[in-house]
Amino acid sequence: MSEPILQIKDLYKHFPITRGVLFKRTIGEIQAVSGVDLELNKGETLGVVGESGCGKSTLAKLVMMLERPSSGHIFYRGTDIASLSPRALRRVRREIQLVMQDPYSSLNPRMTVGDIVGEPFEIHPEVAPKGQRRKKVQELLDVVGMNPEHINRYPHQFSGGQRQRIGIARALALRPEVIICDEPVSALDVSIQAQVMNLLESLQEELGLAYIFIAHDLSVVRHLADRVAVMYLGKIVEIGTEDQIYERSAHPYTQALLSAVPVPDPAARETKKIIRLEGDPPSPADPPSGCRFRTRCWKAQDICAAKEPELIVREGIDHPAACHFAESRVIVQSHES
Amino acid sequence: MSHAATQAAPKKSAGADYDGHLLEVDDLHVEFRTRDGVAKVINGVSYHVDHGETLAVLGESGSGKSVTAQTIMGILDTPPGFVTGGEIRFKGVDMLKQSKEARRKIRAAGIAMVFQDALSALNPVFTVGFQIGELFRKRLGMSRKEARQRAIELLDLVKIPNPKERVRQYPHEFSGGMRQRVMIAMSLALDPDVLIADEPTTALDVTVQAQIMDLLKEIQQERDMGLILITHDLGVVADVADRIAVMYAGRIVEEADCATCYRKPCHPYTIGLLNSIPRMDLKGQELATIKGLPPSLLHIPTGCTFHPRCPMAQEICRTTEPPLLDLGGRWSRCHFAEDLKNRDQEQSAIYLGDQKGLISE
Numbered sequence: 001m002s003e004p005i006l007q008i009k010d011l012y013k014h015f016p017i018t019r020g021v022l023f024k025r026t027i028g029e030i031q032a033v034s035g036v037d038l039e040l041n042k043g044e045t046l047g048v049v050g051e052s053g054c055g056k057s058t059l060a061k062l063v064m065m066l067e068r069p070s071s072g073h074i075f076y077r078g079t080d081i082a083s084l085s086p087r088a089l090r091r092v093r094r095e096i097q098l099v100m101q102d103p104y105s106s107l108n109p110r111m112t113v114g115d116i117v118g119e120p121f122e123i124h125p126e127v128a129p130k131g132q133r134r135k136k137v138q139e140l141l142d143v144v145g146m147n148p149e150h151i152n153r154y155p156h157q158f159s160g161g162q163r164q165r166i167g168i169a170r171a172l173a174l175r176p177e178v179i180i181c182d183e184p185v186s187a188l189d190v191s192i193q194a195q196v197m198n199l200l201e202s203l204q205e206e207l208g209l210a211y212i213f214i215a216h217d218l219s220v221v222r223h224l225a226d227r228v229a230v231m232y233l234g235k236i237v238e239i240g241t242e243d244q245i246y247e248r249s250a251h252p253y254t255q256a257l258l259s260a261v262p263v264p265d266p267a268a269r270e271t272k273k274i275i276r277l278e279g280d281p282p283s284p285a286d287p288p289s290g291c292r293f294r295t296r297c298w299k300a301q302d303i304c305a306a307k308e309p310e311l312i313v314r315e316g317i318d319h320p321a322a323c324h325f326a327e328s329r330v331i332v333q334s335h336e337s
Numbered sequence: 338m339s340h341a342a343t344q345a346a347p348k349k350s351a352g353a354d355y356d357g358h359l360l361e362v363d364d365l366h367v368e369f370r371t372r373d374g375v376a377k378v379i380n381g382v383s384y385h386v387d388h389g390e391t392l393a394v395l396g397e398s399g400s401g402k403s404v405t406a407q408t409i410m411g412i413l414d415t416p417p418g419f420v421t422g423g424e425i426r427f428k429g430v431d432m433l434k435q436s437k438e439a440r441r442k443i444r445a446a447g448i449a450m451v452f453q454d455a456l457s458a459l460n461p462v463f464t465v466g467f468q469i470g471e472l473f474r475k476r477l478g479m480s481r482k483e484a485r486q487r488a489i490e491l492l493d494l495v496k497i498p499n500p501k502e503r504v505r506q507y508p509h510e511f512s513g514g515m516r517q518r519v520m521i522a523m524s525l526a527l528d529p530d531v532l533i534a535d536e537p538t539t540a541l542d543v544t545v546q547a548q549i550m551d552l553l554k555e556i557q558q559e560r561d562m563g564l565i566l567i568t569h570d571l572g573v574v575a576d577v578a579d580r581i582a583v584m585y586a587g588r589i590v591e592e593a594d595c596a597t598c599y600r601k602p603c604h605p606y607t608i609g610l611l612n613s614i615p616r617m618d619l620k621g622q623e624l625a626t627i628k629g630l631p632p633s634l635l636h637i638p639t640g641c642t643f644h645p646r647c648p649m650a651q652e653i654c655r656t657t658e659p660p661l662l663d664l665g666g667r668w669s670r671c672h673f674a675e676d677l678k679n680r681d682q683e684q685s686a687i688y689l690g691d692q693k694g695l696i697s698e
Contacts, residue, residue: 190397190569191613193613194615194626219614219617223615223624257544260544261543262547262572262575263572263616264572264611265575265616266576266596267596276547276548276551280514280545334617334619
């Protein structure tokens with residue numbers, strides 16, 4: 001279980017802000033991801049949570065090598081994929097696949113389901129010889145719980161949940177080891193969301209997949225993730241196992257985030273402790289000095305502006321948190337189901 | 338300022354001495370006439386809201402929750418949408434029978450709405466101050482200067498920092514949460530008695546969602562408004578609602594006060610919904626799945642509309658549509674509502690034996 005297949009080391013991605021049409025000048029940069037370290041083990045689910053604009057989707061694009069990192073390394077089984085030649089990268093890409101958020105815009109409306117799910121085989125013909133492709137696609141459709149006879153239909157003939165299943169089948173086509181799920185259920189209705197989550201869970205069990213599960217919905221992440229990383233303005237502020245993050249969170253941002261999630265139980269109205277954050281996250285083009293969360297933090301002292309807190313295990317806490325004043329606190333009263 | 342809404346009530350001529358419900362939707366029917374046929378979007382929906390009360394209308398996309406709100410506001414697109422029956426009474430006056438102008442007057446003074454997508458609901462080419470002020474200029478005939486002053490007061494009321502600077506800015510200069518505050522400010526401009534909030538926080542992050550819900554609650558209590566909260570988020574509903582109406586395929590399938598509805602839901606659809614959401618406070622939770630999909634409104638199933646997806650469905654469910662059964666202060670549209678109410682077992686049990694939904698869509 002604890003064999004890392006994907007290691008991200010000191011990863012940075014800065015997007016330039018330019019002005020001018022003909023003579024473009026760089027007048028600043030958006031620090032979308034700045035200094036992220038992560039490890040993903042075989043067969044585990046790593047949840048990445050944070051507010052919009054915190055860099056979680058950029059992180060997904062970097063791991064997919066859809067964006068080149070500004071600096072840093074991404075190791076897949078020991079090879080740094082950020083420095084590979086395009087030819088060598090193609091081989092690695094087979095192992096890391098992506099499921100996207102919007103099942104409406106991520107499927108080409110002019111292609112049939114068979115073409116969509118079979119397209120990966122065009123790019124990687126070594127996986128399935130031409131004669132077998134149709135059969136393979138039908139198998140994949142069956143795996144994700146769709147009728148294999150629907151292979152000639154078009155995306156518009158399916159509902160959102162079914163389209164997300166098509167997206168998942170496409171990601172499974174090349175038998176990858178890692179699937180990056182970027183908000184895979186947030187566009188779905190609640191009753192459909194559960195179907196897709198259960199599907200992702202059972203696929204992981206059967207195929208031994210590792211997921212990087214990116215979501216803003218903390219309840220969804222708790223349900224699926226083994227470990228959770230909390231991001232704020234391009235940095236990981238706290239990381240730990242599901243229990244450590246949800247039951248003993250130590251970073252004030254994580255605590256605020258958890259306390260803001262409405263619990264579907266009217267009885268919790270009275271007992272719930274609520275931490276209200278003021279305002280919106282600062283712009284990633286001009287992040288605060290020191291700790292990036294200090295502008296919204298109720299614990300902020302002078303040291304927070306002067307010195308950036310490291311993501312380390314501090315005394316009395318059992319997992320790393322990037323806060324000078326980290327302190328474990330119970331926010332959600334969990335109970336066994 | 339605080340009780341302006343209630344004090345202002347008597348001078349609103351229409352039905353001023355009416356002592357029934359503040360806003361009442363009664364047996365409303367709406368259909369959409371499309372190229373593919375007639376879609377019966379709303380089939381006999383009734384609900385009401387009173388001063389100071391929060392009614393949550395819960396449902397998935399296509400359940401008709403937003404169309405009901407649009408019909409109340411009179412912003413239903415006709416065609417394709419047509420009201421084919423029912424009444425919408427505001428302080429006892431049926432708005433559907435009024436002339437367009439009379440209806441507009443009632444609505445302007447009494448009912449306001451906050452939309453989900455604040456960016457597309459605001460006009461990008463006018464300043465925020467101008468758009469809020471428009472209400473005062475058009476409805477109350479104020480001068481530009483007065484209107485701007487009132488806009489500043491409203492921005493301050495919804496806790497936007499530096500309102501004096503902010504009135505001069507355009508919608509794109511505001512963040513998502515701030516835009517939603519602007520929308521709320523606009524809806525409060527004419528002191529409404531009823532506020533309809535259609536998915537007001539769906540597009541927002543949880544921390545901002547909490548701020549907006551706090552603001553809505555606070556303003557509602559301060560002004561003793563009736564609030565209709567339309568949402569699919571069971572967490573938000575549990576936090577703020579007094580009563581819940583669950584909608585499915587254009588019908589209300591269950592109505593109960595908030596605590597009862599969560600503790601002991603009496604309709605299989607509600608039970609399924611409550612057990613299919615992942616909960617942060619539960620460890621090792623097994624998610625129930627409601628098999629299949631919501632029905633197409635062009636081809637509504639016979640009998641109970643939920644029967645193709647219901648784990649309890651019997652022969653009677655396929656043939657006879659259940660009425661909204663009174664279970665003593667709460668209602669459920671299920672033939673077996675009494676059984677569910679008297680059941681000792683965990684309600685979720687009816688779903689967990691039925692996990693076929695995962696595969697057979």
